Amino acid sequence: MPTRRALLLAPLLAPVAARAEAPFPDRPIRLVIPFTPGGTNDIVGRLVTEGMARRLGQPFVIENRGGAGGMLGAEVVAKAAPDGYTILLGGSGSLTITSLVHARVPYDVATGFAPIGLMGQGPNVIVVQPSLPVTSLRELQALARRADPPLAYASPGVGSTGHAAGAMIAQALDVEMTHIPYRGTGPALNDMLAGRVQVFTNALAPMQPHIQSGALRAIAIAGRARSAAMPDLPTTGEQGFPQIEAATWFGLLATGGTPPERVAILHRALNATLAEPEVRRRLLEGGVEVEPSGSPEAFARFFAEDRARWAPVVRRAEMRVE
Known part of the structure; x- marks a missing residue:
């Protein structure tokens, strides 16, 4: 026979269990694009999340939050609830370079985000x-x-x-x-x-x-591979300067601390979208060559390595924005 304590606790625990078992996502997801509408970031973000929305069964609400080289939009995501419902379209400029050159960054770039996946790079x-x-x-x-x-x-x-x-x-x-x-x-x-x-x-x-x-x-x-748009133009590495690598990359990141299982769901939806021939074609037309990451962990390593590569360049050039 159940105890009196168990009978009293059962109604209280039931809603918690129901919430824990709710599928993700069960409501719209907010995508913060840290630049004004109309640019490459905006085009890439809207195109990719259209495909992700079909797979996840929930729409994406786009929020353009420009300013401070992408830092204002990134701050919104870094300080959001870590539940996977607020994600960032990040990139080499808005995350890597900005975090290195600004004297005051309102978040920890290493822990404030949970990398989801790389979308591609614009040579x-x-x-x-x-x-x-x-x-x-x-x-x-x-x-x-x-x-x-x-x-x-x-x-x-x-x-x-x-x-x-x-x-x-x-x-x-x-x-x-x-x-x-x-x-x-x-x-x-x-x-x-x-x-x-x-x-x-x-x-x-x-x-x-x-x-x-x-x-x-x-x-x-200025990249590791020749561009499909200009296949006859050699890379910096082919000319003897492999240290010159300055491709612009685009990726999705959630708030730091987002449950790994939710990050994995978003990653699968992203990569499935990037596998669509029409999406790949439209991204290439916009100057972005699709380069999905094999896992969120692989994208996290890419992000860390990119920042480590730029840090000495910024220090030596004494680049600083107060």
């Missing part, structure tokens, strides 16, 4: 002014060593991925180059096209029309 291309007599990194190195005044490289702003990439190139080539920051990719690209700066490293997609027209000259893909 960055190194371009120069066509007036420069260089077609390779070795030729750029030789020219930069005798340039007086130093060659200038553009970036979308102080503390941006482009700023860090330019510093990485100068360090790897062992040359001096002057950093010219702009307020975004558009103004930087405009001054490149006008001939006011000589070197620029950025995502391939917005650069490709100008490369094809001859307004800019591409000299290297």
Whole structure:
């Protein structure tokens, strides 16, 4: 016979057990995109979560939270309830570079997030002014060593991925180059096209029309593999500078402390979506080459290694945003 205590506790424990057994997800999931609408991050996030929503049976509510190089949106996720219902579209700029260059970061980048999975990488291309007599990194190195005044490289702003990439190139080539920051990719690209700066490293997609027209000259893909969009352009590694690696990556992360079983569910939905030929095609058109991670743990390692690779570059270049 059950005891009086067991009979009294049973009604109290029943709701707890029911909640514990509820399937995940059983309500909409919020995706925080740490940039304003319309850019590559926004396009990638909306496309991928459409496919994930079909598989999970719940819609995704998109919240664009721009500001501070992605830090404001990342903070929302880092401080959310660790239940898997608030996730972040993170990337090399908004998480890796931002966490290294800002003097005050309102979260611990190593523990504030639970990596779900990598979506892909957008290869960055190194371009120069066509007036420069260089077609390779070795030729750029030789020219930069005798340039007086130093060659200038553009970036979308102080503390941006482009700023860090330019510093990485100068360090790897062992040359001096002057950093010219702009307020975004558009103004930087405009001054490149006008001939006011000589070197620029950025995502391939917005650069490709100008490369094809001859307004800019591409000299290297700053990644481990050649780009499917420009298969004849050699990588930095092929040219003897494997330390120059500046691809822009995109991935999903939940709040730190999210139960691993929920992270695993989101990871499976993400990878199944990335396996769709139409999704892969549309991502490639947007300049992102699909590169899913085998597990959340594999993505966590990728994230840690990416940050460790950029940290000495940022320190040596004395990049700091107060």
